[in-house]
Amino acid sequence: xxxxxxxxxxxxxxxxxxxxxxxxxxxxxxxxxxxxxxxxxxxxxxxxxxxxxxxxxxxxxxxxxxxxxxxxxxxxxxxxxxxxxxxxxxxxxxxxxxxxxxxxxxxxxxxxxxxxxxxxxxxxxxxxxxxxxxxxxxxxxxxxxxxxxxxxxxxxxxxxxxxxxxxxxxxxxxxxxxxxxxxxxxxxxxxxxxxxxxxxxxxxxxxxxxxxxxxxxxxxxxxxxxxxxxxxxxxxxxxxxxxxxxxxxxxxxxxxxxxxxxxxxxxxxxxxxxxxxxxxxxxxxxxxxxxxxxxxxxxxxxxxxxxxxxxxxxxxxxxxxxxxxxxxxxxxxxxxxxxxxxxxxxxxxxxxxxxxxxxxxxxxxxxxxxxxxxxxxxxxxxxxxxxxxxxxxxxxxxxxxxxxxxxxxxxxxxxxxxxxxxxxxxxxxxxxxxxxxxxxxxxxxxxx
Amino acid sequence: xxxxxxxxxxxxxxxxxxxxxxxxxxxxxxxxxxxxxxxxxxxxxxxxxxxxxxxxxxxxxxxxxxxxxxxxxxxxxxxxxxxxxxxxxxxxxxxxxxxxxxxxxxxxxxxxxxxxxxxxxxxxxxxxxxxxxxxxxxxxxxxxxxxxxxxxxxxxxxxxxxxxxxxxxxxxxxxxxxxxxxxxxxxxxxxxxxxxxxxxxxxxxxxxxxxxxxxxxxxxxxxxxxxxxxxxxxxx
Numbered sequence: 001x002x003x004x005x006x007x008x009x010x011x012x013x014x015x016x017x018x019x020x021x022x023x024x025x026x027x028x029x030x031x032x033x034x035x036x037x038x039x040x041x042x043x044x045x046x047x048x049x050x051x052x053x054x055x056x057x058x059x060x061x062x063x064x065x066x067x068x069x070x071x072x073x074x075x076x077x078x079x080x081x082x083x084x085x086x087x088x089x090x091x092x093x094x095x096x097x098x099x100x101x102x103x104x105x106x107x108x109x110x111x112x113x114x115x116x117x118x119x120x121x122x123x124x125x126x127x128x129x130x131x132x133x134x135x136x137x138x139x140x141x142x143x144x145x146x147x148x149x150x151x152x153x154x155x156x157x158x159x160x161x162x163x164x165x166x167x168x169x170x171x172x173x174x175x176x177x178x179x180x181x182x183x184x185x186x187x188x189x190x191x192x193x194x195x196x197x198x199x200x201x202x203x204x205x206x207x208x209x210x211x212x213x214x215x216x217x218x219x220x221x222x223x224x225x226x227x228x229x230x231x232x233x234x235x236x237x238x239x240x241x242x243x244x245x246x247x248x249x250x251x252x253x254x255x256x257x258x259x260x261x262x263x264x265x266x267x268x269x270x271x272x273x274x275x276x277x278x279x280x281x282x283x284x285x286x287x288x289x290x291x292x293x294x295x296x297x298x299x300x301x302x303x304x305x306x307x308x309x310x311x312x313x314x315x316x317x318x319x320x321x322x323x324x325x326x327x328x329x330x331x332x333x334x335x336x337x338x339x340x341x342x343x344x345x346x347x348x349x350x351x352x353x354x355x356x357x358x359x360x361x362x363x364x365x366x367x368x369x370x371x372x373x374x375x376x377x378x379x380x381x382x383x384x385x386x387x388x389x390x391x392x393x394x395x396x397x398x399x400x401x402x403x404x405x406x407x408x409x410x411x412x413x414x415x416x417x418x419x420x421x422x423x424x425x426x427x428x429x430x431x432x433x434x435x436x437x438x439x440x441x442x443x444x445x446x447x448x
Numbered sequence: 449x450x451x452x453x454x455x456x457x458x459x460x461x462x463x464x465x466x467x468x469x470x471x472x473x474x475x476x477x478x479x480x481x482x483x484x485x486x487x488x489x490x491x492x493x494x495x496x497x498x499x500x501x502x503x504x505x506x507x508x509x510x511x512x513x514x515x516x517x518x519x520x521x522x523x524x525x526x527x528x529x530x531x532x533x534x535x536x537x538x539x540x541x542x543x544x545x546x547x548x549x550x551x552x553x554x555x556x557x558x559x560x561x562x563x564x565x566x567x568x569x570x571x572x573x574x575x576x577x578x579x580x581x582x583x584x585x586x587x588x589x590x591x592x593x594x595x596x597x598x599x600x601x602x603x604x605x606x607x608x609x610x611x612x613x614x615x616x617x618x619x620x621x622x623x624x625x626x627x628x629x630x631x632x633x634x635x636x637x638x639x640x641x642x643x644x645x646x647x648x649x650x651x652x653x654x655x656x657x658x659x660x661x662x663x664x665x666x667x668x669x670x671x672x673x674x675x676x677x678x679x680x681x682x683x684x
Contacts, residue, residue, distance in 0.1 A: 304537065305540065306540055328559065330536065330549070332550065376543040376680075378648070380649065381676075385680070387562075387681070428677055430681075434682070437562060443680065447651055
């Protein structure tokens with residue numbers, strides 16, 4: 001057997017392709033400290049491993065084991081370089097492997113197919129990278145065109161994978177999904193991709209059979225990627241719902257807390273005012289002192305009274321916050337109009353709406369830091385309206401603004417929460433932009 | 449031309465508002481007539497010029513702004529009321545007199561302009577747009593705010609007007625729809641176009657607009673509610 005066989009070189013090239021493919025997905029992983037050094041170390045080790053991995057048999061079963069082993073070696077390699085849990089790393093590894101496999105099979109299929117079309121005058125006896133023949137055979141019968149096609153197909157597949165799949169992933173995202181499904185998925189991919197392919201390479205000679213095997217392989221790869229990414233999407237949605245429920249529960253606790261605080265403030269103010277009035281009637285004391293105390297009490301009079309306790313709570317809480325942060329919050333609120341909504345939901349609904357508005361105005365110049373809340377209605381119809389100035393581009397998705405902040409895990413829940421609560425009561429949420437004013441409009445109809 | 453009344457007992461506040469209105473008018477190319485009152489009672493008794501908008505202070509001698517607005521609403525449902533005050537807590541009850549909004553003292557220009565934008569939109573919406581019917585061979589001129597709803601029957605359009613009159617001629621609803629103000633006219637069913645200004649009640653699959661009851665089709669529900677939500681949020 002010659003010293004350097006096609007396979008001995010190819011396993012090295014294959015490792016290179018695999019690492020590149022995994023790198024596409026690894027772009028979304030969080031890197032460890034001294035990443036560059038770790039990466040260099042790990043790359044050298046992987047290359048050495050694939051270089052020196054012994055080939056004892058040029059048969060389907062052995063070669064399958066070899067490629068599977070080399071693939072699995074990249075997983076701890078990634079763990080060493082990235083600060084992520086095993087699930088996320090494995091997700092990227094499998095996605096990478098599938099993409100590489102797809103590129104490989106596709107390029108062979110295309111080249112084979114093109115060389116059948118004699119009109120192209122393109123003849124290449126396609127080299128078998130898995131063969132035991134010497135390396136010189138790697139380049140026999142090749143012309144530049146073959147390489148160009150290989151390169152282009154790989155480039156195209158990798159680029160598409162990046163563009164279609166990786167752009168859907170978010171940095172620091174949780175890619176875990178249901179254990180059982182995942183194991184089955186991975187087993188399926190490995191089996192079909194590696195083993196069957198090896199069987200075909202080493203045992204099939206019929207051109208039609210080979211073509212069919214390749215087409216099945218391509219379809220499986222596409223299917224596997226689709227499943228991986230839609231499971232991810234489902235998991236993301238479920239995750240979002242879990243977080244949303246958690247936030248709503250927290251809101252409930254906060255409501256109870258704020259309400260009791262405000263009750264205390266109310267009581268104290270009342271007592272204080274009584275005392276002040278009494279003292280004021282004693283003509284010997286300095287009036288200025290009273291003016292100051294009076295002012296302090298006035299601050300606490302920003303306790304809002306709308307006829308609805310939950311509204312009073314959230315509006316007071318927010319107006320105190322706004323006052324402290326140089327934001328003008330004005331309210332025209334008919335509290336009775338929201339009596340059909342539970343106190344917790346009222347608190348969350350308005351809370352989120354006003355928080356969104358605060359976020360929009362807090363970085364604006366002082367004269368534009370204005371938020372208005374209007375709740376009114378007639379004949380069973382209730383309208384909730386929050387308006388504020390805003391600046392900058394607004395990304396909309398399904399008529400609802402999407403957060404432009406980078407940390408999408410916790411941002412953007414305000415809008416989702418508002419929508420969820422509104423829909424719980426058969427309400428409808430709508431956004432309108434009038435010039436540089438953002439309007440959030442919610443409508444309920446209790447007459448239907 | 450928009451007619452504005454300012455009811456305010458502090459002269460410097462009146463001057464401030466007048467200067468803001470002048471600035472606003474120049475920016476938006478709108479002309480105003482402005483009349484000021486230092487007391488609510490002469491304002492209520494004023495029969496000279498019908499005002500479109502009143503900027504009403506709350507803390508006034510003799511009769512406060514809230515009281516005055518209640519009396520005002522007894523004979524004038526359409527005038528736009530904007531409170532100008534530092535008594536934010538009082539103004540919260542502005543819905544009782546159908547106030548559009550309120551402006552906090554000390555009055556700042558951007559705040560003022562934001563509320564004036566809404567007021568102007570509301571006033572223009574109420575005045576409506578001049579519509580000639582039928583469009584190709586005009587026989588009457590109405591304001592879009594006089595139209596309660598438009599119904600398709602056979603191949604004709606029936607315009608139900610606030611006067612009770614029904615005007616009928618042949619035309620396409622989608623063509624007419626394009627000429628009517630899009631914020632207030634909404635398709636609630638395939639053969640019905642309603643004016644949100646006159647919608648008073650919604651009952652599941654139908655809605656009451658003016659004196660008519662009109663169907664609300666299932667697949668137009670969400671769209672209808674969105675448009676209504678935006679309409680109510682902006683005006684009325």
